[in-house]
Amino acid sequence: MTKSVLHDGLSSDLVSPPGAQEAKDRLTVALDFPSAAEALKLVDRLEGACQWLKVGMELYYAAGNGLVEALRGRGYSVFLDLKLHDIPNTVAGAVRSVTRAGAGLLTVHAGGGAAMMRAAAEAANVPGGPRLLAVTVLTSMDAEELAGVGVAASPGNQVLLLARLAKAAGIDGMVCSAGEVEALRKVMGPETMLVVPGIRPVGSDIGDQRRVATPEVAIARGASMLVVGRPITKAADPGAAARAILKEIGRVVATTD
Numbered sequence: 001m002t003k004s005v006l007h008d009g010l011s012s013d014l015v016s017p018p019g020a021q022e023a024k025d026r027l028t029v030a031l032d033f034p035s036a037a038e039a040l041k042l043v044d045r046l047e048g049a050c051q052w053l054k055v056g057m058e059l060y061y062a063a064g065n066g067l068v069e070a071l072r073g074r075g076y077s078v079f080l081d082l083k084l085h086d087i088p089n090t091v092a093g094a095v096r097s098v099t100r101a102g103a104g105l106l107t108v109h110a111g112g113g114a115a116m117m118r119a120a121a122e123a124a125n126v127p128g129g130p131r132l133l134a135v136t137v138l139t140s141m142d143a144e145e146l147a148g149v150g151v152a153a154s155p156g157n158q159v160l161l162l163a164r165l166a167k168a169a170g171i172d173g174m175v176c177s178a179g180e181v182e183a184l185r186k187v188m189g190p191e192t193m194l195v196v197p198g199i200r201p202v203g204s205d206i207g208d209q210r211r212v213a214t215p216e217v218a219i220a221r222g223a224s225m226l227v228v229g230r231p232i233t234k235a236a237d238p239g240a241a242a243r244a245i246l247k248e249i250g251r252v253v254a255t256t257d
């Protein structure tokens with residue numbers, strides 16, 4: 001079994017069950033809140049269940065780099081999900097602006113094209129710069145919605161096309177649904193980071209998501225990291241909801257080590 005290393009440098013299996021730290025590193029909780037105060041209240045209720053916290057547009061537009069720094073100050077790694085999508089020069093500038101806060105991961109939209117992604121990758125390639133993830137086809141879109149924006153390809157084929165474009169442009173990883181992660185893992189190899197939102201534990205509300213899977217299925221198919229928002233943040237006990245998901249992740253991790 002691979003020993004994961006805790007952030008204080010201790011081997012995790014000295015202090016917690018095998019796979020526990022790895023499971024924590026593979027869960028990102030999406031802090032979709034309108035203010036820093038509400039986000040930090042939720043963080044307290046997670047009781048350290050995950051290492052990564054995702055700050056999306058709603059929270060970043062309200063709280064900015066200050067919140068990213070505050071979360072890092074509490075020992076969390078920050079995934080900045082801004083889904084940048086503009087002309088190459090503008091996206092490169094945005095990457096430089098957000099890099100100052102020290103986020104570990106940052107998203108761009110693969111639909112912005114190869115030149116845009118290359119410009120983002122160049123701007124992020126500085127000491128302390130974030131790893132970049134390309135959002136392929138939003139997990140809220142199904143084939144019908146994709147056709148509505150003029151894309152005749154299936155979500156699976158479109159994800160594959162955009163992922164190849166992103167990799168060739170120097171992007172570190174991709175965001176896709178659990179439905180595509182197995183095929184993508186085969187094409188991209190073991191090192192590429194494949195991040196999967198649209199996670200719904202059995203019995204939870206699907207809401208606006210369309211391409212969904214349980215935590216266990218997504219990890220078993222080859223996801224590097226899961227993004228979970230409402231199933232945790234809207235739960236009566238967010239800490240318990242996060243721990244239940246960690247258990248599902250841990251079950252798969254333990255059998256694949």
Ligand SMILES: O=c1ccn([C@@H]2O[C@H](COP(=O)(O)O)[C@@H](O)[C@H]2O)c(=O)[nH]1
Pocket residue numbers: 030032056081135137138139140175176197198199207209227228229230231
């Ligand atoms: O294709 C994508 C890309 C990003 N997301 C983000 O993930 C979370 C999911 O939240 P839930 O509440 O678990 O649905 C949210 O912040 C999205 O912006 C995504 O869902 N799909």
